[in-house]
Amino acid sequence: MSTAMPNRVCIVGAGPSGLVAAKSLLHDAPSGTFEVTLFDAQTCVGGLWPSQSDDGSRLVHPLMVTNQSKHTIQFSDLAWPEGSPELPRAWQVGSYLDRYLKSYCSGAKLVLGTRVEKAEPLGPPDHGSKAAWRVQTRSSQGEVKQETFDYLLVASGFFGKPALPPISRENLQIPVLHSSQYRDLEGLLGTADGSGGKILVVGGQLSGVEIAGTIASHLSSAVHSPNPGPVSKPETYSVHHIIQKPVWVFPLHTSPKPTSSCPPFLPLDLGSCNLSNRVQPLTNSQGHISMMAAKIVHSRYQIALGTDQSIFSPAVAVSADETGNPPYLAASDTYMDFVRSGLISVSHGKLQGLSGRQATVSPSNEQIDDIAAVVLATGFEAAGSISFLPASVQDTLSLCPSNLNNTVALAFHGTHHPDIPNLGFVGFYRAPYWGVLEMQARFLTALWVAGGPSSDSMPPSLRDALHNDTTIERTIGLRNDPRASQFPMGDYAWLMQEFATALGLERSPPLGKMPRLPPADKEMDILTPARYSSNSLTDSQQAEVIKSLRQTNATVWAGVTSTKFVAKAVFRSLLGEWKLERELTSKLPSHPSGHFSGTAKFLLREGTREGRESEFDALGEDGDRGMEYLYVEEGDFKASNGFTFRATRRYVWRYDEKQDKLSVWFARTDDQKRADYLFHAVEFLVPEQDEAGESPGMGWEATAGHMCIDDFYNVKYMFNFKAVNLTDWRLAYTVKGPKKDYTIDGVYTR
Known part of the structure; x- marks a missing residue:
């Protein structure tokens, strides 16, 4: 019997990334290989996701409806409870994570209300030192501790802190906040003088479209509800949205047969994850986007929406001149029709400055007057999420704080750096689909079990994956690429394929017959995390996988063959x-x-x-x-x-x-x-x-x-x-x- 001590792993962050990393280290490696400690500065797990409907302390509004369905926002071996909404609210996602913690992470030491302040490398574990990292933490009561660990896994989140644009501010008379801080009209306009005006939303990508639509919904509700709301004269307010260029705005349900006179509907992500519409083996549709590739995707988006968006307003139309540029998309059920109704007006450009109750937009020098409040939907900075790492490590990772999409350059799709073999990352990239988080966690577990990226005992599939990997060079090259895609790390299905190949995982077939649809005239082949289950499932895990696959099949069949949605x-x-x-x-x-x-x-x-x-x-x-x-x-x-x-x-x-x-x-x-x-x-x-x-x-x-x-x-x-x-x-x-x-x-x- 082996008497080797387990490798101690420090995981920074107990959100989805940290939890799935802990689960993989505890369950996908031989028993006793790793001893896992999870640290999180918050007092509850979940990261961005609250688990109570009244918890407004997280970066995500507890009542926000997800723009991906429960079939995508899940891990492979924990299905959602029967009767859960197809598009959960944020607090329900937090509740799912609580269940995941109880199901799979009881073997980890969970230290909440404690922030990791410093993590210093003491040498890789294969250089004779069992203690590779000295980690210093501080509790919410101010207690400072130091511990040593063999491995450090960063799961502290790519959305570290709000990114605020460098704009001039003079004699401001209005509230200014980041979109992640918005909860309701009262919180936004509480310091306004009640005279009405424009609520200025700055930023035209996912969060900008979403928050503009949300604020417009709140205004509409305040005006037309039977009971008076907390904001006086809500009818005197409107939303003014500054965007750099039009983006494609998809509703949360789209049709797999958009040209049909009687189109069926499915949650947005299920249609986009239909592998039957992709050439196999998959190639990456993200990264550097050629003009031809851009035109093809723009055309697909226009077919899916049935319009170039000019039916709503010329300001949001994607013109023919734009279709040679990389396409961007956002999701909202209300934004476009609020633009059409006039409750949301749109300007093109960048916010140059704020003065009093006026904004200036460049390069047109347009003046926007009568502003009541400003909401900055300008993204997040990731550099702060790894501030506990020393400068030497940050330099090795090619840290570029000003690049919000490619902040660090990591190998094999954002998982590690070969020069620091006992440091790993999960979820440190934009748009972290949960299936990819799980694959990153599995990859790191397999890599560390094998002894690291320079080990001779790696499985052939893992060795080949690392040998052929160009992710670091690709990431650095995209930093200044004017044709970089919206999600530069890679498209979801391709990333899942790449990880599965490296890990020797097979994608399971759909659970039974699926509807046959154009344009491929093939049965639908919907990719969900449950399609890539572990090779060593317990009976209870297998039951969860089957339950998840059945839920997806039932949703697809209902959407395509009945009146569902x-x-x-x-x-x-x-x-x-x-x-x-x-x-x-x-x-x-x-x-x-x-x-x-x-x-x-x-x-x-x-x-x-x-x-x-x-x-x-x-x-x-x-x-x-x-x-x-x-x-x-x-x-x-x-x-x-x-x-x-x-x-x-x-x-x-x-x-x-x-x-x-x-x-x-x-x-x-x-x-x-x-x-x-x-x-x-x-x-x-x-x-x-x-x-x-x-x-x-x-x-x-x-x-x-x-x-x-x-x-x-x-x-x-x-x-x-x-x-x-x-x-x-x-x-x-x-x-x-x-x-x-x-x-x-x-x-x-x-």
Whole structure:
């Protein structure tokens, strides 16, 4: 029996990266190989992710909806609980990490409320010194300790601290904060004078689009909710967004068949992770982007969205001149339609300076006046996350603090540096898909078990991977490359393939038959972390892998072959103003026929309690009340007898994500911002398909019925999409009763 002492590993950070690293060292290596200690300055695990809905202390808002589904935001051997939302909120991700900690990291020593201040190398473990790192920590009570470890693993997060642009600030009279600090309107505008104005959002990539859409949603809700909010006169505020160039903004659900007249919908990441649309073996689609490659991807994005975005505003349109440049994307369900409605206005350029309540944009020198607050969505600096490493180590890593995307140059896809064999990294790169975090952790575990990058006892696949690796040179080359991609380290599927090859892991086949779709006319092949499970699973781990794969399959089949997610897609795309033309045809002289011409506005707000009190209250503190619309219809009705009068109607439209249901509620007559009782629930119909699986010439049909005392309302809908966006829709219903016999047929167009 071996009496060798275990190698002591210090992991800095107990977020997703630190937890999966601890799990891999404890479970993927021979038992007793590593002794793991996790340090984190916070008092709870999770890193960016809070585990309570009211925890506003993390960098991520607890109620933020993830832009990737639960099938991607997971590790291979822990499935989400049944009934979890497809797109979790941030606090639910934190709860998942708590479960992961309990499931797999009980063998690690967890030291919370303790910051790693210094880590000094004492020599690699193969140079005769068992203690390779001297680590100094400081607790939240100020207690300083020193310990020695054989290995140091950095999992402190790429999003170290907010990056603030070097702009001039003179006589500022307004609050300025980073997007990671935004929680609500009251927190943002609490120091404003209440006179209204523009909320200036600076930064046009992922966080900029997301926060602009979020603030606009909060403003819309404050204006249109029945109860007064904490901010006075919310209707006097708007959002002004400064972007350098237009980006493609995807909703959180897209269609795997965007050219279909009746497109099905899936969470955004499931469509993008369909390996059937990729040439095998995979090649990297990120890094340096040639003009030809850029044009191809721009074209794909335009097909997926069904527009160059000019339908929303010229300011966000991706022009033909732009398609030769590397494409950038963002995700938001509300941003584009708020731009179309005018609640968000857009300027191009960079914020040059702030003075009083005015901003200057370069190079145009545009002046933006009447600013009430500024939100800087300008990214994060990663250099601070490794400030505990000495200057000599930072120099070896080619630290470049000013480069927010390629801050350090690490070998084999961000895992280590060959000159410091007892130092490893997990999750230290932009856009860390969780599957890649798990692969990085497995790679480091295998590398250290084999004795390090210069060991002769490495498995052939690992040795070949390191021999052929050019990641360090590639990273440094991308720092000044004007054609560098948005996510320079590499695309998700390719990275998973590269790690799997190095580790000798096989990608498991899909769990059963999958839908066959164009353009490849192949069965869908959705990549999730569970497709790359460990070679040595326990029975309980195997059960979690199977559960995860079944969840993904069920979601895909439901999205492609049923009405799943259609209600969500319709609800999202209703936001804003529509032109409405409606015909009323009555068979009884007591009810005149006529024509209505006017507008219908769908005004977004947080879900309200009225009309569904018991259901709403049962949600509890952590329940998702969802969003709803206050529907306001205004126009002129011209009766067939020539009489014309002004007409208005109000309803409340609601979407229940748990049931995937869209419903329409009457508004109260005494308070038309409040729902009264249910008018009808919308039931979408599965379309008939031809032999090719298409539904030619038809949009999404839906029906509903409502009995109002003695009168029955037979309701029919037709929703016509172009890719992800509604272009027009029809609402018709027939009313029959003892004293009623008429039809109403209304057409809504943008």
